[in-house]
Amino acid sequence: xxxxxxxxxxxxxxxxxxxxxxxxxxxxxxxxxxxxxxxxxxxxxxxxxxxxxxxxxxxxxxxxxxxxxxxxxxxxxxxxxxxxxxxxxxxxxxxxxxxxxxxxxxxxxxxxxxxxxxxxxxxxxxxxxxxxxxxxxxxxxxxxxxxx
Numbered sequence: 001x002x003x004x005x006x007x008x009x010x011x012x013x014x015x016x017x018x019x020x021x022x023x024x025x026x027x028x029x030x031x032x033x034x035x036x037x038x039x040x041x042x043x044x045x046x047x048x049x050x051x052x053x054x055x056x057x058x059x060x061x062x063x064x065x066x067x068x069x070x071x072x073x074x075x076x077x078x079x080x081x082x083x084x085x086x087x088x089x090x091x092x093x094x095x096x097x098x099x100x101x102x103x104x105x106x107x108x109x110x111x112x113x114x115x116x117x118x119x120x121x122x123x124x125x126x127x128x129x130x131x132x133x134x135x136x137x138x139x140x141x142x143x144x145x146x147x148x
Contacts, residue, residue: 003029034086035095037076042096045069045134046103051111054124070137077138092138096131 003026010019048062048069077085077092087095101118104125108118116124 031086034076035091038073038087038092039095039099041069041072041076042099042134043103043106045073045137046096046099046130047107047110049130049133050103050107050121050125053126053130054107054111054121066137073138089135089139093131093135096134100127100131 003022007019007022007026010016010022045066048066052058052062077087079086104122105118108114108116108121111121
């Protein structure tokens with residue numbers, strides 16, 4: 001809110017270049033907030049996809065968590081007025097890659113009643129396949145995009 005008041009003051013003082021710098025800063029703050037939300041929901045999504053892959057099964061609870069996380073990522077990433085997305089497909093992939101280790105540690109606590117640590121659980125899961133599955137769910141694609 002402070003930034004909006006400052007922006008107003010800059011515009012009233014006809015300091016357009018300073019106002020534009022503030023708008024840039026506010027845009028970055030907004031994108032960072034979106035990225036943090038997508039990261040958090042990405043962890044939730046990946047935890048359940050990792051558990052599914054490792055255990056070779058699913059539950060209604062996991063399916064519900066997956067669908068909810070996908071929906072929240074889609075809503076957070078969507079530009080409502082301008083259309084399009086905040087994060088590109090590459091940025092989305094990078095965010096999920098960044099979230100993967102946290103998700104793996106969490107999944108290790110939950111999968112197989114916590115019998116495996118994260119390194120052991122990783123041996124039971126195809127990392128790239130999980131990321132590809134997550135991206136496919138988020139973008140609503142029938143085919144899974146390839147990871148570089």
